Amino acid sequence: MRTKKTLAALLAVSLLAAGCGRSGSGDEETPDGGTPAAAADFGDLKGLCQPGDAKSKSAQGVGAEIQLGVFTDIGFTKKTEFVDAAEVFAKWCNEAGGINGRKLAPKTRDSKFMEVRQRMLESCREDFFIVGGGSALDAMGVKDRLNCLLPAFPAQASQMQNTGSDLQIETVAGGSSYSPYAGYYTWIIKEGYPGSAGSVGVISGDTPVTKVLEGQTKEMLTAAGAKISYSELYPTQGVSDWTPYAQAIKSKGVKGLVFLGDFASLAKLEQVLTNIDYKLDWIDANSNSYGPAFLQLAGPAVAAQNNLADLGGVFPLENAAQNPATQQVLDLFKKYAPDKQVTLQVVRAFVAWTLFAKSAASCGDDLTRKCVYEAALKETAWSGGGLQAPIDLSQLDAPQKCFNVEKATPEGWKPADFKPDTGAYRCDAPAYKFTADYGKPLTLADIGKSLSDFK
Incomplete structure (x- = not known):
């Protein structure tokens, strides 16, 4: 599922954590009150955080500190990724002086899966911006966000009403009208495993969010030349015995499988497939599986099956030593959040x-808000300092150009042989615009407002 995109499958995801904690003052000193802070670089971004004397209360949530809402479903998922990222980034940035002397103060907005609107109304009353998080059912809050003219730079967006909505810049590649997996699935069907094209299956969790992603996946696979020979839903409460699913996959001769759900369920399915001695040409485990947890749960099935995941142009973590920005994230976590x-x-x-x-x-x-939003729109090759393949943020609805594929092995995740042509990425992805109606992002015009109202 890839963020918007990838984590949209409810079970696997529900969107992870969000930042919390208010740290620092308006002073330009190190935490021990010693020498003034020095500007800090991140990857290829020079002087990203820096000291200064900016303290005016120029907008809601702005003063000596900048209060920023970080949405998360941590109360439901118990996953802390967005919280951790917010805390680590803020601590690092604030030690360097903050933003022209103002300290970042991330505020957790825990939507607990079903409380998106409540948290959005709170964010509307208190926050300057929404940054670096996300909620699985984010469509529940988008109307209120636009009504209070609250801009957002989320880590991920899930539902169609929110994905590509106004006053929001998504740093994940691919616009809402286009398939983010065009390069990935085209490579699989036409180059990587062309023998699988005649029999591809899709299994997805039985939720409204996942069903949209299922429809988009089937459309893209068909456009790439695949024939969908097997399609099944599984209940959100889980499956006690995956044997019937595995036997159906085997009886239909499915050669490639897309799994849109939680990786714990996928691990159980693969164990059954392995036990009945059936190996597919490939399984799209989606990027939720990218990490050690899936490998541990799947056990011997990791070697028996061929699990792939599209990282959507994000540099692979296992090769961090080859990429300064990725290594810097690891180093910052080691310093500020070692556990x-x-x-x-x-x-x-x-x-x-x-x-x-x-x-x-x-x-x-x-x-x-307007200044920050318009400044971000000027970034035509944004990579987060080198964390991902560059994307043009001035084009809010554009196809994704670059992708990279990972393969699960008993030794860990590793880049697959997908023939990268631009460093760690392959940047010749075809543009595929969806033809079916999966819903559309909400606009300011939909609620009777315009950009002229935005300050």
């Missing part, structure tokens, strides 16, 4: 946080 794990969601959150920091810094003392 926490760096995940794909953490990296995506950092891409959003770095965008906010750079855009806000450019506004100086006159820090307004």
Whole structure:
């Protein structure tokens, strides 16, 4: 599922954590009151956070501190990625002086899966911006967000009403009208495993969110040349015995399988497939599985099956030593949150946080929502300092150009042989625009407002 995109499958995801805690004052000193802070670089972003004397109350949530809402379903998922990313980034940035002297104060907005609107109304009353988080049922809050003219740089967006909505810049590649998996599935069907094209299956969790992703997946696979020979839903409460699913996959001769759900369920399915001696050409485990937890749960099935995941142009964590920005995230976690794990969601959150920091810094003392938002729209090759393949943020609804594929092995996740042509990425993905109606993002016009109302 890939964030918006990937984590949209409710079970696997529900969107992970969100930042919390208010730290720092308006002073330009190190925490021990010693020498003045020095500007800090992140990846190839020079002086991203820096000291200064900006303290004016130029907007709601702005003063000596900048209060920023970080949405999360942590109360439901118990996953802390967005919280961890917000805390680590804020601590690092604030030690360097903050944003022109203002300290970042991330505020957790725990939507607990079903309380998105309640948290959004609170954010509307208190926060300057929404940064670096997300909620699985984010469509529940988008109307209120637009009504209070609250802009957002989320780590991920899930539902169609929110994905690509106004006053929101998504740092995950791919616009709402286009398939984010065009390059990935085209490579699988036409190059990687062309023998699987005649029999591809899709299993997804039985939820409204996942059903949209299921429809989009089937449309993209068909456009790439695949024939969907098997399609099944599984209940959100889980499956006690995956044997009937595995036997159906085997009886239909499914050669490639897309699994849109939680990786714990996928691990159980793969164990059964392995036990009945059936190996597919490939399984799209989706990027929720990218990490050690899936490998541990799947056990011997990792070697028996061929699990793939599209990271959507995010540099792979296992090769962090080859990429300064990715290594810097690991180093910052080691310093500020040594007991926490760096995940794909953490990296995506950092891409959003770095965008906010750079855009806000450019506004100086006159820090307004409009200034930050418009500054971000000028970024035509945004990579979060090198954390991902560059994307053009000035084009809010554009196809994704770059992708990268990971393969699960008993030794860990590793880049697959997908023939990258631009460093760690392959940047020749075809543009595929959806033809079916999956819903549309909400606009200011939908609620009777316009950009002229935005300050």
